[in-house]
Amino acid sequence: MTKGKxxxxxxxxxxxxxxxxxxxxxxxxxxxxxxxxTYIRLVADxxxxxxxxxxxxxxxxxxxxxxxxRARQGKKVALISSGDAGVYGMAGPTFEVLFQAGWTxxxxxxxxxxxxxxxLNTCAALVGAPLTxxxxxxxxxxxxxxxxxxxxxxxxxxxxxxxxxxxNPKSGRRTRQIxxxxxxxxxxxxADTPVAVVKSAYxxxxxxxxxxxxxxxxxxIGMLTTVLIGNSNTFVRDGLMVTPRGYANKYDVEGGxxxxxxxxxxxxxxxxxxxxxxxxxxGESAEALAHRHRLPVDYIAAALADGNVVxxxxxxxxxxx
Amino acid sequence: MTKGKxxxxxxxxxxxxxxxxxxxxxxxxxxxxxxxxTYIRLVADxxxxxxxxxxxxxxxxxxxxxxxxRARQGKKVALISSGDAGVYGMAGPTFEVLFQAGWTxxxxxxxxxxxxxxxLNTCAALVGAPLTxxxxxxxxxxxxxxxxxxxxxxxxxxxxxxxxxxxNPKSGRRTRQIxxxxxxxxxxxxADTPVAVVKSAYxxxxxxxxxxxxxxxxxxIGMLTTVLIGNSNTFVRDGLMVTPRGYANKYDVEGGxxxxxxxxxxxxxxxxxxxxxxxxxxGESAEALAHRHRLPVDYIAAALADGNVVxxxxxxxxxxx
Numbered sequence: 275m276t277k278g279k280x281x282x283x284x285x286x287x288x289x290x291x292x293x294x295x296x297x298x299x300x301x302x303x304x305x306x307x308x309x310x311x312t313y314i315r316l317v318a319d320x321x322x323x324x325x326x327x328x329x330x331x332x333x334x335x336x337x338x339x340x341x342x343x344r345a346r347q348g349k350k351v352a353l354i355s356s357g358d359a360g361v362y363g364m365a366g367p368t369f370e371v372l373f374q375a376g377w378t379x380x381x382x383x384x385x386x387x388x389x390x391x392x393x394l395n396t397c398a399a400l401v402g403a404p405l406t407x408x409x410x411x412x413x414x415x416x417x418x419x420x421x422x423x424x425x426x427x428x429x430x431x432x433x434x435x436x437x438x439x440x441x442n443p444k445s446g447r448r449t450r451q452i453x454x455x456x457x458x459x460x461x462x463x464x465a466d467t468p469v470a471v472v473k474s475a476y477x478x479x480x481x482x483x484x485x486x487x488x489x490x491x492x493x494x495i496g497m498l499t500t501v502l503i504g505n506s507n508t509f510v511r512d513g514l515m516v517t518p519r520g521y522a523n524k525y526d527v528e529g530g531x532x533x534x535x536x537x538x539x540x541x542x543x544x545x546x547x548x549x550x551x552x553x554x555x556x557g558e559s560a561e562a563l564a565h566r567h568r569l570p571v572d573y574i575a576a577a578l579a580d581g582n583v584v585x586x587x588x589x590x591x592x593x594x595x
Numbered sequence: 596m597t598k599g600k601x602x603x604x605x606x607x608x609x610x611x612x613x614x615x616x617x618x619x620x621x622x623x624x625x626x627x628x629x630x631x632x633t634y635i636r637l638v639a640d641x642x643x644x645x646x647x648x649x650x651x652x653x654x655x656x657x658x659x660x661x662x663x664x665r666a667r668q669g670k671k672v673a674l675i676s677s678g679d680a681g682v683y684g685m686a687g688p689t690f691e692v693l694f695q696a697g698w699t700x701x702x703x704x705x706x707x708x709x710x711x712x713x714x715l716n717t718c719a720a721l722v723g724a725p726l727t728x729x730x731x732x733x734x735x736x737x738x739x740x741x742x743x744x745x746x747x748x749x750x751x752x753x754x755x756x757x758x759x760x761x762x763n764p765k766s767g768r769r770t771r772q773i774x775x776x777x778x779x780x781x782x783x784x785x786a787d788t789p790v791a792v793v794k795s796a797y798x799x800x801x802x803x804x805x806x807x808x809x810x811x812x813x814x815x816i817g818m819l820t821t822v823l824i825g826n827s828n829t830f831v832r833d834g835l836m837v838t839p840r841g842y843a844n845k846y847d848v849e850g851g852x853x854x855x856x857x858x859x860x861x862x863x864x865x866x867x868x869x870x871x872x873x874x875x876x877x878g879e880s881a882e883a884l885a886h887r888h889r890l891p892v893d894y895i896a897a898a899l900a901d902g903n904v905v906x907x908x909x910x911x912x913x914x915x916x
Binding site: 284286287289290292293294295296298299332334335358359360361362363365366367368369371373378379387388389390391392395396398399400402403404405407408409410411412414416417419420421422423424425426427428430431433434435436445447449450451454457458461511512514516517518519520521523524525538539540541542544546547548549552557567568569570572573576577580594 | 607608611612613614615616617619620653655656679680681682683684685687688689691694699701708709710712713715716717719721723724725726727728729730731732733734735736739740741742743744745746747748750754755756757758768769770772775777778779782796797817832833834835837838839840841842844845846859860861862863865866868869870871876888889890891893894897898
């Protein structure tokens with residue numbers, strides 16, 4: 275009997291143009307293709323002659339169990355997810371089911387994960403460049419996650435000025451979570467923070483709406499929608515949402531020359547070494563510094579206490595002493 | 596003169612297997628290919644007959660400026676990034692340069708962004724399923740970002756139990772940032788939190804190391820490394836790093852039946868509606884609830900005050916009144 279195989283395939287947005295060569299080859303190689311009915315439809319023309327198992331949205335564990343059954347029969351199974359198979363995708367539940375069944379990587383069933391662009395990547399590509407700085411992905415689905423866990427993440431991401439991609443923002447039944455998310459964000463971010471609402475990216479029913487944080491709940495939002503909330507520097511210009519990387523912190527925007535006190539290719543003067551030097555030289559208490567920099571007082575205290583050496587060189591304050 | 600075009604191409608990890616069809620076509624279509632020398636090398640065999648402009652790592656703005664110059668001459672330019680062109684990639688700086696030059700989307704130069712799997716997706720695919728729950732990407736580079744901004748994000752992500760992907764964790768010069776990141780994380784996470792250190796994913800020099808939060812700075816970490824830090828539920832088993840999605844919150848692991856009080860396909864009993872019901876029925880003060888749930892007191896107060904209606908139905912407390 276041939277060795278079975280489970281291939282966890284990330285389709286990317288679902289248009290064939292954005293399939294990777296490996297994702298396409300994995301589907302071609304598969305005896306059986308298993309997935310949520312909407313994803314099966316995206317690759318329908320690649321499935322001739324294959325067993326196709328369509329599942330509904332909530333049957334993730336069933337999809338994994340059926341994959342394991344087929345693989346035990348020596349079949350090659352492509353278990354497909356839109357976006358990336360690892361991001362809220364089938365990779366997690368599949369390993370949970372496999373481990374529970376006593377599977378190990380050196381057993382007769384091989385597992386391969388084939389990465390793809392996740393919804394945050396593809397939606398971002400359609401609206402401009404919102405992810406040029408640090409970002410979070412947060413799912414608003416409380417089918418498996420307690421609400422306080424989700425709310426804490428929303429609050430933390432909003433407070434720390436991350437760009438945020440909301441996955442599963444709303445369904446027929448779950449209509450209130452996006453309102454709560456908005457409330458948590460508005461406590462930290464400006465009402466006019468740019469928001470992009472992207473539905474069915476790169477698919478025939480694609481729809482892009484630009485809005486602002488205070489209006490986002492009025493948009494048409496559903497289970498095929500990703501909501502991208504900008505950080506405090508994100509702007510929309512000419513229909514493009516852009517989060518600056520921070521070049522303006524170092525370079526004069528007009529001439530391209532380096533700002534006073536900054537060096538091309540080096541950390542900012544407010545980077546780690548410069549910042550440590552400044553807080554040590556300030557003479558302020560850890561409490562005052564913690565408050566000013568919105569950082570834990572323990573962290574500031576440790577930074578003040580330990581760091582006589584930064585990056586292998588004495589800090590300036592030490593060298594002068 | 597033909598209309599110029601700038602294509603911002605995300606290569607994914609860089610192996611041809613993981614190129615999307617569109618990324619490959621964009622390179623084929625280009626007159627000029629511009630990129631960091633390491634990325635150019637990844638696609639060297641696709642570049643015959645093209646003008647190739649290699650740039651060093653810090654010359655992002657130069658890459659964008661040269662792309663604009665070529666596009667103004669009517670050329671098609673592929674500006675390549677590894678991973679996704681939008682994630683710490685060239686999409687942001689390019690729009691910054693284009694806007695500054697007075698470009699608009701209806702000008703003679705077309706811009707297309709071609710998404711790809713980012714390092715967090717590809718590194719995750721190699722280590723198991725670490726991104727099955729909410730995650731953040733944080734760059735430790737302080738070349739353009741002040742350290743307190745980075746530190747606040749590390750602290751917030753650690754406190755709110757996100758899985759975290761650290762980009763640009765360390766360079767020849769920047770060796771201390773990863774140590775500070777570890778310190779910030781250890782204030783919130785267990786010392787034995789699983790960490791994966793992935794270098795050159797899907798490339799010939801690929802190297803994967805599993806470690807724990809308290810040991811991660813001992814690993815071989817450089818500019819081609821992504822560091823994945825698990826959340827409080829992430830585990831490593833048989834050489835695979837997995838973050839559970841939360842099925843165990845709803846289903847009995849053995850029998851697959853639904854736990855008491857839970858319904859398949861519905862929000863958890865601790866989901867938004869159930870949680871609101873519980874806090875309203877508790878009779879506790881907003882302050883006490885805020886402390887218990889580690890959420891802002893204003894948020895709790897608003898939830899207690901406004902919510903007579905949840906998801907279009909009276910909350911249970913109301914219905915009984």
